[in-house]
Amino acid sequence: MSASVMLGSLYPVLADEFGDPVAFINGITIGFFGGVVIVIYELHLFYITKSKFSFLTQLFSKAILYTVTLGFIIIGVISFTRGIETGVGWVSYMVSDSFIMFLFEQDFLVIMIYTMLLLTIVVLTRQISKKMGPGILFNFITGKYYLPKFEERVFLYLDLVNSTSIAEELGSLRYHHFLKEYIADLTTCILNYRGTIYRYVGDQITVSWRVRDNKTDSKPIECFYCAKKNLEERAEKYFDQFNIRPKFRGAVDTGTVLTGEIGIVKSQIIFYGDVLYRNTLIEEKCKADNQELLISEYFINKLDFESPSLKLHGNLKLKAGDNIDLYRWIEG
Amino acid sequence: MSISRIGWIKLKQALVIGLAGAFLGFIYTLGSDGFILFYPHLNGLIGGFIMGFTLTLIEIYLFPKFLKKWRFVPLLSIRVLTYLITLTVIMLLVLNISRSQRMNTDFLTALTSVESIDYMLYEDFKYVEFYAFIIALVFNFIRLFSIKLGYGILADFILGRYAKPKIVNRVFCFINITKAQDILINKTVTFYHQYINDILIDITRPIIENNGFIYEYVDDQVVIYWKSLSGWERNFRSFLSDLKKAINGRKKYYLEKYDHHPDFKFAFHEGEVVQGEIGEIKTEIVFQGDTLNTTARIIEIASSDNVLFSESIYNITKNSLEDNKIKSLGRVYLKGKEDPINIYSFAQD
Numbered sequence: 001m002s003a004s005v006m007l008g009s010l011y012p013v014l015a016d017e018f019g020d021p022v023a024f025i026n027g028i029t030i031g032f033f034g035g036v037v038i039v040i041y042e043l044h045l046f047y048i049t050k051s052k053f054s055f056l057t058q059l060f061s062k063a064i065l066y067t068v069t070l071g072f073i074i075i076g077v078i079s080f081t082r083g084i085e086t087g088v089g090w091v092s093y094m095v096s097d098s099f100i101m102f103l104f105e106q107d108f109l110v111i112m113i114y115t116m117l118l119l120t121i122v123v124l125t126r127q128i129s130k131k132m133g134p135g136i137l138f139n140f141i142t143g144k145y146y147l148p149k150f151e152e153r154v155f156l157y158l159d160l161v162n163s164t165s166i167a168e169e170l171g172s173l174r175y176h177h178f179l180k181e182y183i184a185d186l187t188t189c190i191l192n193y194r195g196t197i198y199r200y201v202g203d204q205i206t207v208s209w210r211v212r213d214n215k216t217d218s219k220p221i222e223c224f225y226c227a228k229k230n231l232e233e234r235a236e237k238y239f240d241q242f243n244i245r246p247k248f249r250g251a252v253d254t255g256t257v258l259t260g261e262i263g264i265v266k267s268q269i270i271f272y273g274d275v276l277y278r279n280t281l282i283e284e285k286c287k288a289d290n291q292e293l294l295i296s297e298y299f300i301n302k303l304d305f306e307s308p309s310l311k312l313h314g315n316l317k318l319k320a321g322d323n324i325d326l327y328r329w330i331e332g
Numbered sequence: 333m334s335i336s337r338i339g340w341i342k343l344k345q346a347l348v349i350g351l352a353g354a355f356l357g358f359i360y361t362l363g364s365d366g367f368i369l370f371y372p373h374l375n376g377l378i379g380g381f382i383m384g385f386t387l388t389l390i391e392i393y394l395f396p397k398f399l400k401k402w403r404f405v406p407l408l409s410i411r412v413l414t415y416l417i418t419l420t421v422i423m424l425l426v427l428n429i430s431r432s433q434r435m436n437t438d439f440l441t442a443l444t445s446v447e448s449i450d451y452m453l454y455e456d457f458k459y460v461e462f463y464a465f466i467i468a469l470v471f472n473f474i475r476l477f478s479i480k481l482g483y484g485i486l487a488d489f490i491l492g493r494y495a496k497p498k499i500v501n502r503v504f505c506f507i508n509i510t511k512a513q514d515i516l517i518n519k520t521v522t523f524y525h526q527y528i529n530d531i532l533i534d535i536t537r538p539i540i541e542n543n544g545f546i547y548e549y550v551d552d553q554v555v556i557y558w559k560s561l562s563g564w565e566r567n568f569r570s571f572l573s574d575l576k577k578a579i580n581g582r583k584k585y586y587l588e589k590y591d592h593h594p595d596f597k598f599a600f601h602e603g604e605v606v607q608g609e610i611g612e613i614k615t616e617i618v619f620q621g622d623t624l625n626t627t628a629r630i631i632e633i634a635s636s637d638n639v640l641f642s643e644s645i646y647n648i649t650k651n652s653l654e655d656n657k658i659k660s661l662g663r664v665y666l667k668g669k670e671d672p673i674n675i676y677s678f679a680q681d
Contacts, residue, residue: 055491056492131477132615134613134614136480137476148522172605172606172621173499173606176497176610180497180609187613197614199616258525260525264536265479266548270549272521
């Protein structure tokens, strides 16, 4: 999003070479409106597309759509400012000879080519960034985790109930389609609560948040219930399509992890830490105790608010002989 | 080895980007100078290639050293500055060498000639600079993206070969680094991470040179796969021996640094899986299916230095391996599976 707006304002730099102030103003205005329009498109039209189109198809169709839109904006802005310049009204300028000449013989074509080139690049970068995961491309470029770092993170671990029997019932291909829908529905919530998807292991998703100032907040819990609500709202759709009513369990915990990049021809950002292991144990306890979400005391202790909805649930024995308290959240 | 263990992969990347640069340089000169003269195109091709090649090498070798010390904003400025300076220098060099040839003078005269100054101040120079800069940035993104996806996957991904899920046949191999947990317990987790990373770097080349692809890493395990079954017996044999050679060649390094010499167990299986993309943001190419699960179960029953494989793998490899090296473990029950399956082990020497 910010990339589009930034590039929108890069336009004046290009317009620069025409060397006159009016063109400069044109450039900034076009850049601004263009940026706004692209942002609107990206946020509303293309937000989460359960796309069946290939990377290339998406790239080209978006680039063309944006170019055409920007073409209209350019025509609009330039004729407007030139209309003011020449003292003629806006509409009259548009049908004037000099404008027609501008369109077909002069710079317009060059401007459009520039536009298309830049837009393709913007779209390409955004596509790549989206595919890699928000922030990941950024981290790779800046080499944030090139040297492993210790960080405190909250992990939300989501596990689909009865995944093995669902897989058997649906068969491989349909199960894949189902997983894709399921994960897409979860992703909307994850995005809303600004979580970062760490990895998918089959039907299990791990989402993480950075802990700042040693305080955790309610986002992981809200994210969980948002996802639950999402699935409930779409229950009919799942039932119609797959004959399944998907449900999932979650575990929330926090801890220090080592974050690093691993691999040279296939790079992953990888977390090492006890918290990841604890999460799986907590989730198993969910299963054993028939709970949908259990939260570890480490997370609760760092919460920046108190809530009557958090109730102590019980105790979990860890490998080293330690015990941790687990909490559950009462809805409503 | 004349080229360092990962040097050859990086060199390949640089060459590819260099060629792409040459192509794009040519496109530019096509657009700006038309077909009349020959030398602009030569300039475009050569200039493009050198730019692409050099910048990639700089990205791969030089920047990682800086990444350790600098924060984002200075780093970005350094990057931008380096790109601009490198591109400008290369352009000036290429253009003026070619100019000095045409004008039949030496380089310095060409550089300071009226034609040269004119070009830089009034003509295309700034457009070429801008164009080259943007292209260089984009290529770098693409290169990073390709690394994220994994070697050899980018082309298929862009063409959308993974977009529609389909059933494919793959040979999977789980490689488990035995006793890695010991390092985790006895030393720091940073040390453990370095250990795993070092091992991964060392085994990458044997994998790739034998037509394997890396699927994912989970803890101390690497999952790799092959796409094609034809001739796979040869890959199997040479992959195992190449890997052994690569690791043994670094024995001294591992013992000195980690007090540990890496040891592996392997499990091979083949079969059908669903291949597709999962995730709307953070898209990953995934394989799903029983084949993967089975292979995971097989590695669980392997012990140190074991190479285990299933019946289907046995059928492919039995004719190319010496009989005395293959041992049948009989019908084994795997966790979560009702029926036992035939497992075989291969004795590496």
